[in-house]
Structures are given as C-alpha cells and as structure tokens.
Amino acid sequence: MLWALIWTFFKIGLVSFGGGYAILSVIEREVVSQQWITSVDFAHTVALAGMAPGPIATNSAVLIGYKVAGIGGAVAATFGMILPSFIIIIALSLFFFKVGRERLLQMIFYGLKPMVAALIIYAAIRVGVNGQPLMGMNLHTLGVVLIFIFAMIGTMKYRMHPLVVLSGSALMGIAFFM
Numbered sequence: 001m002l003w004a005l006i007w008t009f010f011k012i013g014l015v016s017f018g019g020g021y022a023i024l025s026v027i028e029r030e031v032v033s034q035q036w037i038t039s040v041d042f043a044h045t046v047a048l049a050g051m052a053p054g055p056i057a058t059n060s061a062v063l064i065g066y067k068v069a070g071i072g073g074a075v076a077a078t079f080g081m082i083l084p085s086f087i088i089i090i091a092l093s094l095f096f097f098k099v100g101r102e103r104l105l106q107m108i109f110y111g112l113k114p115m116v117a118a119l120i121i122y123a124a125i126r127v128g129v130n131g132q133p134l135m136g137m138n139l140h141t142l143g144v145v146l147i148f149i150f151a152m153i154g155t156m157k158y159r160m161h162p163l164v165v166l167s168g169s170a171l172m173g174i175a176f177f178m
Contacts, residue, residue, distance in 0.1 A: 001069045002076040008034065009061050009080030016085075020057030022116050024123035027060055036068045043126075047173075051166065058082065143176035 008030050016023040028042045037045065045067075049059035058081050065077025099105065147169050154160040154168065 002072055004034070005065050005068060005073055005076040006080035009065075009077045010084055012057070012061075013081045013084035014088075016057060016081075017112070017116065020055045020060075021123050022119035023057050024060070025119065025126060027057065027064075028126065031064050036064060041067075051170070140177070143172075147172045147176070 012023060012026055012030060015026065024046060028039065031037055032039055032042060042064075045060055045063045046056065049056050049063055052059045058078060061077040061081040062074045065073035065075070067073075069076065150172060151165050151169050154165045155162065160168075
C-alpha cells in the first residue's frame with residue numbers, strides 16, 4: 001500500500017503545474033478511482049486541508065495517506081507528492097540559469113496561465129458541490145453559494161483578513177450544514 005501511495009502521488013506531483021488548487025481534480029480522480037476515498041470524503045478532505053497551513057495538494061496527500069495507511073501512509077503520500085517538485089526544481093534551476101531570458105520560453109508560460117485558471121475554477125466547482133453534479137439549486141448548493149459570496153465580498157470589497165474570512169466561512173458552514 002505504501003508503494004501505491006508513493007507512486008500515485010509521485011505521478012500527481014509530476015503533473016501538478018499551477019499549484020495545489022489546479023491539481024485537485026487530478027488527485028480526486030486518482031484516489032476515488034482506486035477506491036481509497038469517496039468523492040464526498042474527498043471534498044471534506046480538501047476543506048480540512050485548505051484550513052491547515054501549507055500547500056493544499058500536499059495537505060490533501062497527507063490526509064488521504066493517513067486515512068489509507070496511517071502515519072506511514074501520510075509519510076509515503078507526502079514523499080511521493082514532493083519528490084517530483086524537488087527533482088524538477090533542481091533541473092529547471094539549472095536550465096533557467098542558462099536560457100531564462102529566451103522570448104519563446106516566456107511566451108509559453110504566458111500561454112499556460114489561462115489553462116491553470118480553468119483548472120482552479122473547475123476544482124472550486126467540484127469541491128463546492130461535494131463531487132455531485134450541479135443539477136440545479138438545492139439547499140446545500142444555496143448554502144455553498146452564500147458562503148462563497150460572503151468570502152468574495154469580505155475579501156475583495158472590505159479587504160478582510162483571510163483568517164477572518166476563513167473563520168467566518170467555517171462558522172457559516174457549521175450553521176448551514178449542522
């Protein structure tokens with residue numbers, strides 16, 4: 001099981017361009033297809049991982065690994081998740097040291113930004129509806145939308161500190177879904 005966790009999260013870490021939120025849909029597909037957790041459990045895992053300090057993808061790997069194989073699973077999943085980044089950063093730093101100012105390379109990175117934004121939006125929608133298809137407005141979806149609106153207005157209009165928005169969202173989640 002530990003090798004399966006390392007290998008699965010190594011593959012995820014290898015393709016996790018754009019950060020943790022952009023790769024959440026890939027993590028969900030991998031762990032649900034291997035029947036380690038359900039889509040609903042994954043949504044709960046992401047919510048908890050998002051409240052913990054650190055990268056959400058790595059935090060999710062820790063929680064999933066722990067659920068699957070205890071502390072050894074958490075260590076294995078974390079190792080698998082961060083090893084590709086470590087290898088890639090070393091290789092890229094050597095590469096960019098030599099050719100970092102090339103115009104073609106800069107254009108490629110500008111082209112990747114919309115793709116990363118689309119993956120983040122997709123992950124937000126999937127997590128927001130607990131992995132269920134968005135088939136119309138129900139009480140659960142209404143609660144999620146209200147919390148989202150609170151978070152956006154608090155963050156953008158009133159410039160509330162993210163910890164205040166996070167705490168308020170958590171309290172609203174308790175109120176709506178208790």
